[in-house]
Amino acid sequence: MSIKIVAKTGNEAMAEAMRQINPDVVAAYPITPATEIVQLFSNYVSDGKVDTEFIAVESEHSAMSACVGAATTGARVMTSTSSQGIALMHEILYIASGLRLPIMICGVNRALSAPISIHCDHSDTMGSRDAGWIQILSEDAQEAYDLTIFAMKAAEKVLLPAMVTSDGFIISHAMSRLDMYEDKKVQDYLGEKKPAYTSLDVDNPITIGPLVVQDYFMEIKRGQIQAIIDAKKQLPILLEEFNKTMNKNYKVIEEYNMEDAEYAIVALGSTAGTAKYITDKLRQEGKKVGVVKPLVFRPFYGEDLVKMLENLKGIAILDRSDPQSAMGGPLFTEITSAFYGHEKQPAARNYIYGLGGRDISYDDIKDIFKDIAEYFEKGKKEEAVKYITIRE
Amino acid sequence: MPTIKELTRTGDLFTSGHRACAGCGGTIILRLLMANAGKNTVVGAATGCMEVVSTIYPYTSWDVNFVHNAFENSAATVSGIETAYRALKKKGKIKKDIKFIAYGGDGGTFDIGLQSLSGAVERGHNMLYLCYNNGAYMNTGIQRSSATPFGAHTTTSPAGSKIKGKMQQRKDLTEIMIAHDMKYVAQATPHNWSDLSNKINKALALNGPAFINVLSPCPLGWGSDPAQSIQIAKLAVETLYWPVYEYENGKYKINIKPKKPKDIEEFLFVQNRFKHLKNEKELIDKIRKHLNEKWNELLNKEKCTN
Numbered sequence: 092m093s094i095k096i097v098a099k100t101g102n103e104a105m106a107e108a109m110r111q112i113n114p115d116v117v118a119a120y121p122i123t124p125a126t127e128i129v130q131l132f133s134n135y136v137s138d139g140k141v142d143t144e145f146i147a148v149e150s151e152h153s154a155m156s157a158c159v160g161a162a163t164t165g166a167r168v169m170t171s172t173s174s175q176g177i178a179l180m181h182e183i184l185y186i187a188s189g190l191r192l193p194i195m196i197c198g199v200n201r202a203l204s205a206p207i208s209i210h211c212d213h214s215d216t217m218g219s220r221d222a223g224w225i226q227i228l229s230e231d232a233q234e235a236y237d238l239t240i241f242a243m244k245a246a247e248k249v250l251l252p253a254m255v256t257s258d259g260f261i262i263s264h265a266m267s268r269l270d271m272y273e274d275k276k277v278q279d280y281l282g283e284k285k286p287a288y289t290s291l292d293v294d295n296p297i298t299i300g301p302l303v304v305q306d307y308f309m310e311i312k313r314g315q316i317q318a319i320i321d322a323k324k325q326l327p328i329l330l331e332e333f334n335k336t337m338n339k340n341y342k343v344i345e346e347y348n349m350e351d352a353e354y355a356i357v358a359l360g361s362t363a364g365t366a367k368y369i370t371d372k373l374r375q376e377g378k379k380v381g382v383v384k385p386l387v388f389r390p391f392y393g394e395d396l397v398k399m400l401e402n403l404k405g406i407a408i409l410d411r412s413d414p415q416s417a418m419g420g421p422l423f424t425e426i427t428s429a430f431y432g433h434e435k436q437p438a439a440r441n442y443i444y445g446l447g448g449r450d451i452s453y454d455d456i457k458d459i460f461k462d463i464a465e466y467f468e469k470g471k472k473e474e475a476v477k478y479i480t481i482r483e
Numbered sequence: 484m485p486t487i488k489e490l491t492r493t494g495d496l497f498t499s500g501h502r503a504c505a506g507c508g509g510t511i512i513l514r515l516l517m518a519n520a521g522k523n524t525v526v527g528a529a530t531g532c533m534e535v536v537s538t539i540y541p542y543t544s545w546d547v548n549f550v551h552n553a554f555e556n557s558a559a560t561v562s563g564i565e566t567a568y569r570a571l572k573k574k575g576k577i578k579k580d581i582k583f584i585a586y587g588g589d590g591g592t593f594d595i596g597l598q599s600l601s602g603a604v605e606r607g608h609n610m611l612y613l614c615y616n617n618g619a620y621m622n623t624g625i626q627r628s629s630a631t632p633f634g635a636h637t638t639t640s641p642a643g644s645k646i647k648g649k650m651q652q653r654k655d656l657t658e659i660m661i662a663h664d665m666k667y668v669a670q671a672t673p674h675n676w677s678d679l680s681n682k683i684n685k686a687l688a689l690n691g692p693a694f695i696n697v698l699s700p701c702p703l704g705w706g707s708d709p710a711q712s713i714q715i716a717k718l719a720v721e722t723l724y725w726p727v728y729e730y731e732n733g734k735y736k737i738n739i740k741p742k743k744p745k746d747i748e749e750f751l752f753v754q755n756r757f758k759h760l761k762n763e764k765e766l767i768d769k770i771r772k773h774l775n776e777k778w779n780e781l782l783n784k785e786k787c788t789n
């Protein structure tokens with residue numbers, strides 16, 4: 092297989108993946124830090140590098156609405172957005188998944204207003220974590236590229252929409268090495284989309300999006316829930332297929348330096364990369380530390396995480412968003428509830444960090460490892476949720 | 484243009500069995516719409532009475548492909564369908580010629596869906612957008628919209644001892660759509676089936692966006708006799724409450740010009756939504772004056788553009 096090695100930002104990597112996917116329809120609206128994806132893609136359309144019909148809609152609400160309309164025809168459909176854009180789409184995200192339409196968002200994580208900020212945190216896509224979408228967070232530009240290609244196929248296999256995101260600016264605007272596949276390789280991997288139903292078959296008309304009241308609503312919703320439960324089994328298999336085809340080694344949950352680890356950081360996106368680097372350093376000092384990175388946040392692999400984490404002394408769970416008076420950040424509450432009733436109960440502490448793009452440094456990561464060890468040794472006396480990378 | 488006899492034989496693409504109220508103007512409009520549009524049509528609907536009454540799972544009144552997404556986005560949704568159609572046709576995956584229709588009530592069109600409609604029209608999608616305009620949010624129980632006429636009682640502009648119903652004039656959306664430089668924009672009512680059919684056919688023959696604003700009597704919301712819906716629609720035209728006109732390639736044409744317009748009271752007081760205005764001479768004068776001004780404006784526009 093021939094690979095082209097190039098230097099690309101996260102946004103360029105995602106735009107390249109979209110170009111290679113060559114979807115039938117893209118409906119999108121600009122927002123920092125995702126704007127560039129939309130701009131680059133518009134260029135591909137203007138230069139005839141894709142066959143896509145591009146709809147430059149007047150809002151993200153209409154972007155997702157047009158995507159839903161387009162997807163009912165069985166077309167391959169994508170969009171790109173961030174932050175306020177995801178929030179504006181919120182209503183229609185549920186309709187996309189409820190109608191089982193495999194739409195893809197190439198997202199870039201950015202804080203939700205107010206205060207307005209263009210920088211990274213995960214409050215935007217975490218705010219849609221109950222919307223029935225597959226959610227994948229990438230650690231770097233390579234992952235943003237690979238996982239966009241993977242998620243398009245996975246979404247179409249399990250008939251659910253998917254969002255792949257990269258950390259705003261940290262990944263989206265940082266240049267790094269990108270290994271690109273040949274266009275044909277991507278096209279062959281995806282194959283032709285063959286929808287079971289289409290709103291364009293005028294000889295076999297269907298009604299999409301009817302009113303469903305008490306007599307059927309729950310059965311239909313339960314069916315949708317089953318689809319994402321089934322997707323949880325499907326995704327690792329599909330990822331294995333991707334790995335084989337593209338010569339990669341992705342896992343829905345990645346473990347790093349975890350063989351004999353006593354303490355681990357669980358983190359999403361780019362921070363996991365920083366943490367991996369630090370564990371390499373700390374390992375040289377003889378510290379038994381590792382990193383667990385959920386690549387896929389929805390569906391949530393709680394049971395797998397418990398297996399990976401149960402023998403630790405302490406787990407430091409990092410959240411780049413805060414649900415405001417819950418029992419911690421989204422990753423923390425999911426993992427601790429997965430541990431409920433489990434015989435082994437490692438100490439678990441939640442570190443809320445990096446809101447609005449606040450940097451998380453090597454030293455911060457080292458401090459977290461120090462803190463989680465103390466937390467375990469002192470018998471979990473302090474509050475479980477801790478705010479870091481902050482002046483307090 | 485088909486004859487009424489031919490129209491009755493076009494098959495029931497919007498079938499009976501839906502749950503609309505007796506005397507509902509909306510379902511009459513939709514039936515006529517589909518009789519003219521024919522089978523090779525995709526319809527997108529905004530949330531509202533017409534969507535709710537016609538697609539109660541597991542039943543549907545639609546014998547064409549029908550897509551309901553949400554309340555404020557039928558134009559955006561159909562722009563997606565229409566675009567996908569072009570993409571798939573280009574690739575040879577679709578062979579047939581298909582027409583696209585989006586519809587919504589006045590709430591879904593004048594208010595919450597205005598941006599989506601404006602965007603779709605500006606982008607030039609090949610679709611007819613039809614608004615069945617019953618002058619309020621009927622589905623949620625008769626709340627005011629920006630299409631609700633001055634003085635009308637609704638549940639959010641109630642006629643009370645101090646305030647006599649809605650105290651603002653309705654928005655002139657038809658003119659707003661004309662300001663989009665559309666090739667075809669029209670107002671119609673279901674009382675004149677041939678005029679409405681003609682407009683539907685003109686709109687669907689275009690290669691681009693068209694907009695039709697159709698007055699839609701609502702016995703429940705207007706407090707009118709269900710048996711009189713069509714008659715009331717006619718009165719609306721005869722009293723200049725609802726001018727029936729079209730704007731085609733830059734030219735206005737008033738399709739129905741009442742020789743001797745009837746007084747507005749004849750329209751108002753067959754409906755309970757205006758009954759509190761019975762002794763409000765000033766307010767009625769205000770309505771009359773506004774309608775006359777708008778009518779004269781329209782006559783002038785017709786003159787200037789022809």
Ligand SMILES: Cc1ncc(C[n+]2csc(CCOP(=O)(O)OP(=O)(O)O)c2C)c(N)n1
Binds near residue numbers: 589
């Ligand atoms: C975003 C959103 N807001 C509010 C509603 C509730 N709602 C459903 S239909 C409707 C009113 C519809 O009014 P209109 O468009 O005039 O159509 P009609 O019911 O009169 O046929 C409202 C307010 C909704 N479904 N979605």
